[in-house]
Amino acid sequence: MSSHAKEAAAFLADEERVHWHDQALWFVRQKRDTASKNVPAWEELRETAHQIKMHTLSRLPEYLEAFETKASEKGVHVHYAKTAQDHNETILKILNSHNVKRVVKSKSMLTEECGLNHFIEKKGIEIIDTDLGERIVQLLEEPPSHIVLPAIHRKKEEVGELFHKHLHTEKGASDPTYLTQAARKHLRERFLAGEAGITGVNFAVAETGGITIVTNEGNADLGNSLPPLHIASMGFDKIIPRAKDLAVFISLLARSATGQPITTYTSHLAGPRPGQEMHIIIVDNGRSEILQKEKFRKTLCCIRCGACLNTCPVYRRTGGYSYKFVIPGPLGTVLAPHKDLKKHKSLPYACTLCESCSDVCPVKVDLHQQIIEWRAEIDKQGQLGLIKKAAMWGTTYLFKHPKLYRTLGKLGRIFLRAMPARLLNAIPIWGKNRDLPEMPAKSFSALHKKKLKQGGNYGK
């Protein structure tokens, strides 16, 4: 069992870093705002994207079969994996059949979800993450702390130290350009030596059997254009019906993720290149269970842009690791309880219900609504905990009894004004890291009554 608040304590200890993290992500959110406002039909695009996804989800068997048929016709070996274990074993089998010892991998949250790296490494196969951020966290032996910006929790000095140790950069050097160039050199060697490339998939088009992969670095392209073997892993939720739908999704994806009009590389691959073998692994790993639950199925519309993380006031101030789940932020909050409700029951409460996540979501996933649903579910399953349960019961009772509410309000104002703030802040749970606002002399009801007497005029 973990608690978001407890896990966040370590991150919160470094106030300066928290502030930097908060501001850096808020800056990305602002870039997203600017980019989306440059598209006059932004809201229409979001609605269309949502409708295309919901339509696809309602007919997955049909579209998956069409994709499989088309991709197979084009020479792709299509596999299915019900579980993470199935996924990893399928990949291992393919790698072994080619006697592969060196793999270059580009970013894929699915392979993180399946724990692929660890599994493959244990079998004596080298697997190198080639996205710069992912390489940083791989060398640090840490998971990514953000789904688009994996190393956002690390400062350049820390990366400098890490690269000094592993890539022999100059000691104390922390210039991002210098460090990136060192990584380029280091990873170029790995790309050229790679015997297989593993990539994720952003979109899989049923109509054409093709997949679309986006990167800014070009690492996915080096990974699938050099080695004689390309393996692409995708959740079945990556399916879209038609190639033309890409116009909608590609218009939304990079703008939502980083505020770019499009990523540097948007690659469309249908079948292997001459002399290459290409495999696509279609993974379930809990997705069909989510699809079964009507209140939660919209999550499967997600295109993994990370906008909900960037905007979340809780994520920005607590960092990715506080969530103790492969995907942090609002998206992780609604995904994690499906895997283990008891373990992740604190996540739906690590939320202010500000609804910003739902507002920025390019495919209109009802994230905040699902967070509320999870709170109800947690109570239903008896996981709410005594304190929260008592507080909810008390609040319900109070709201049902207006007289009691008013009396307690009056007493509260007097009591809280009289009590020293330090004493209040010493109360655990609520008082920690929080200051109570100053108590007004009169309640809202009293002010309202007074206004009514004066003719109900609230100015202007």
Added chain:
Amino acid sequence: MGSREKIFADLNSVKFDQRFDYPTYAHPNSSVIDPYNSFTTVLDSVGGECHYVKNYDELKAKLVNFEVYETAKNICSCLPEIEKGNIDLNLVEDVHELHNVDLAIASGDFGVAENGAVWVNGDKLKHRGLLFLAENLILVIESGNIVNDLNQAYDLIDFENTRSGYFISGPSKTADIEQCLVIGAHGARSLIVFVIQGDK
């Protein structure tokens, strides 16, 4: 039961209480008014550069002044009309041999004004890896065609007959260290796009 059967059995058992029809939508066009101007502006903003020329001769005359051309030891060109280069892509057996290409010159089918992307058909290249291995990349849009937006762009692509195709918008980049933008992550360190607006 194998994974495939299990997944399909589970998916087939999912009930939807309403129909979700494929949306009938007219993809809204972007607000682009002057595609040529927009293309240049956006490409510039993502770290690339665009030059409009009337024909090959003008292109050749401009090309020699670029530092990436002047300093390139190994040039692999897919457009011999413009530059022969010293590496013939069609004679290269293994894509790995292209690891020391300083400058690649390839053709792009058209540009997209709203995002500064060029559509490159990878099937035209014997080794598509050239696009990503080369230190610097020049793309030539011989058709002179710049469309307004992705909606128009996707209408032009023949996916039935394309095995690999790319939108490339600017040079390779990353901001994975403290959100500082660094140009030249894994792919090309620079991108120059020439658009030919005449009869070559």
